[in-house]
Amino acid sequence: MSVIFILILASLTIAVGFLVAFIWSVKTNQFEDDYTPSIRILFENEVKQVDEPIKDKNR
C-alpha cells in the first residue's frame, strides 16, 4: 500500500502550496475589497481602434 504515501505526499504538497498561496493572497490584501473586482471586470476601457485596416478576416 506504499503508493498511498506518494499520493498523500503529492496531495499534501498541493494543499500546502495552496495554503501558502492563500496566506500570501490574504497578506497582500487580495481579498481586502470583495466587491469592486466583480464590478471592474464588466468595464473594458474601450480604446478607439486605429490599427491595421483589418484585412485579416478569415484565419
Add this chain to the structure above:
Amino acid sequence: MELQKFQYDNKIVKWFAYATMLWGIVGMVAGLLAAIQLFLPAANLDLPYTSFGRVRPVHTNAVIFAFVGNGIFMGVYYSLQRLLKARMFSDMLSKIHFWGWQLIIVLAAISLLLGKTTGKEYAELEWPIDILITLVWVVFGWNMFGTILKRRERHLYVAIWFYIGTFVTVAMLHIVNSIEIPVSFWKSYSWYAGVQDALVQWWYGHNAVAFFLTTPYLGLMYYFLPKAANRPVYSYRLSVIHFWSLIFIYIWAGPHHLLYTAVPDWAQSLGVVFSVMLIAPSWGGMINGLLTLRGAWDKVREDAVLKFLVVAVTAYGMATFEGPMLSLKSVSAISHYTDWIVAHVHVGALGWNGFMTFGILYWLIPKLFRTELYSKRMANWHFWIGTLGIVLYAIPMYWSGIMQSLMWKDFTPEGQLKWQFMDTVNVMIPFYITRAIGGALFLTGAIMMVYNLIKTIKIGNFLANEDAEAPALEKTFAKHGKEHWHRIIERKPVQMMIVSLVVVMIGGIIEFVPTFLVKSNIPTIAQVKPYTPLELQGRDIYIREGCYTCHSQMIRPFRSETSRYGEYSKAGEFVYDHPFQWGSKRTGPDLARIGGKYPDSWHYSHMLDPTSMSPGSIMPAYPWLFDDQVDVSSTVAKIKAMKRLGVPYPEGYEKIAASEMEKQAKGIAANLEKDGMKTKSDREIVALIAYLQRMGTDIKKTATDTTKK
C-alpha cells in the same frame, strides 16, 4: 502613474475557438458511433480501428482533452488578458501551446485507433505522448504565470485562481499517474500494480474530472456569466470561498470510484467523507452563478447565450448533488458499473461542459469579429434541440442503469439468481437506442452552432490585436479598509499558518497511521503467481482491444455478485497486474473469474462471433485476432520490464520465455483441435485464450489443493 498602451492578442483566442468547434464535433461523432455500436455491433464495420474498445477511448479523450481542453484555453486566453490588463506573456509560447496541443490530439487519435493504449481510463495515451503533454502543459503554465507577473491589475480575480488551481493540480496528477516503464516506443507498463494502480488511477481519474472538467470551467463561469449578463457576480466573497474550499477538499475524494472493491476500507471511507463535503462549496457556486442573474431573467428569455449558461450552471448543480450521493456506499452498491454513472457523466459533460462552451462561443465569436450573431433564431433552436438531446440521453440511462442493477441483484424465492446476464443486456437495447437519438440531437445542435458561427465569421471583421490601455501597477499596497473576517488571519499570519498546517497534518496522520500499524494492507497470497509469457501477451491484447471498457475484473463482496461470478476479489490477487484492469462499467459480465469457466473452444467461437455462444450479445467480433500473429519479438523486453517492476520471474527466465510460450500455445492449439477448431499456435487468439483461462484461477488452486491434501 503613466498610462500604458498595449494590445490584447485575439488571434490565439480565435485559434483555440476554431479547435474547440472542430474537436467538439469529432469527439461527439465518436461518442455517437460508440452509442450506436451498443445496440448495433455491426456498426463497427468489423475493423479493429473502429471496434468499441478503441472508439470509446477516442471519444472520451477527444471530448475531454480536445473539446473541453481547447475550450478551456480559449476562455483562459481571452479572459486572462483582460482580467490582468496585459497581453499574454509571449506570443511564441501561445503558438507553441496551441500547435503542441493540436499535435497531441492528432497523435492521440491515431495511436488510440491503432490500439496503442496504457489501459488506464482517461490516461490511455502512451508514454511519448505523456511526455509531450507534460512539455506543452509547462508552456501553458509559463505563459500564464508570465502574464500574471507582468499584470497591470493587482487583484487576481477569482477566475484566475481557478486557472492556477487547474494548472498546478493537473500537472501533478498527470505526472504521478503516468509513471510507467517503457517496453518499446508505443508500449509501456504502469509502474504500479493492482490495488495500488487502482488507487493512483482513480485519484487521478477523479481529479481529472475535478480539475479538467470542473475548476477551469468554474473560472470561465465566473468570468463569462457576469460578462454575458452584464451584471457582477452575486457574491464575490462566496466565489472566493468556493475556490478555496474546493481546492482543499477535491484532492481527497478519489476512492469514491472504488467503493466495495479490494481497496482498504479506511481509504474508501475517507473518500466518502470528502465527497459528501463537496456538496457545500459546489452548491454555493451554483447558487452564486444563478443568483447573478437575479433581476435579469427577462434577458434570459431572449438571449441564447444566457440560456446556455443557465442550463450549464444548473447541470453543474445536478451533477454535484448526484456525485456525493453516488459516493455513499449504499448508493454505489447499486450505481457502480451501470449506466447510472454514464448518465451522471453526461449530465456534467453535455450540460455543464457542453452548454457552457456553446454559450461562451456564441458570446465570444461575434465579439472577436465585431459583429452580431448571424442567426439568433438558430441559436435558440440549438438550445432547445440540445436540451432535448440531454434529456433523451440522461433519462434512459438512469432508467436502464437502475433497472439493470436491480436485475443483477434479483433472486428467486428458491435463492437462485433470477436473470441470466444476457437477459439484463437484452432489456437495455431500447434505452441504448433512445440514448443514441439524444446524442444525435445534441450533435445536430452543435453542427448548427458551427454553421451559425461560420456565417457570423464570414460577415464579421476580425480584430487580431485589440488596443487597450491601463496604468502600470503601483508598487505600494492598497490601504487597509474595513474590518473583515480575514483581517484576523492577516494580523496573525504565523499563528494562522501553524493552525492550518496542524489541520492538514491531522488529515495526513489519519491516513498514515493505519498504514503504519498494518504492516501491509495487501495480504500476499502464496498461490498467486506471475503470468506466463503467453498470458502476458494475451493480457496485452486484452488491453489493446479495450476489453476493460465493457468488462470489469473486480467482484464486489455481495451475494448477488459472488453467486454470479464466484469468490469476491482479493487485493492480493492483483499484485502482478501492471496496469490493473478493474474497469468501471459492466456492459458485459465481470471477468475476474472467467478462467476455467468455459472450454478453450468456447472462447474461440465466442471471439469469432459472440452471438454464436450467447445469442443476442452486443459484444463485437474480433476476427483479426485469428489472422494476426503474436509479436514474439517483444516477449523478452516485456519479461525484463516486469522483472524490473519487481515481478518475481526466476533468474534468466527471459531466455526460456520464448520456448515456454510456444509450449503453452501448442497445448492450447491442440486442445482446440480436439474440439474441431484448427488454428496455428502463433495466433493472437491463442494468447488471449491463455490469459482468459488464467484469470482468477490462482486462488481456486488453493481450494482444490487443500482438498486434495
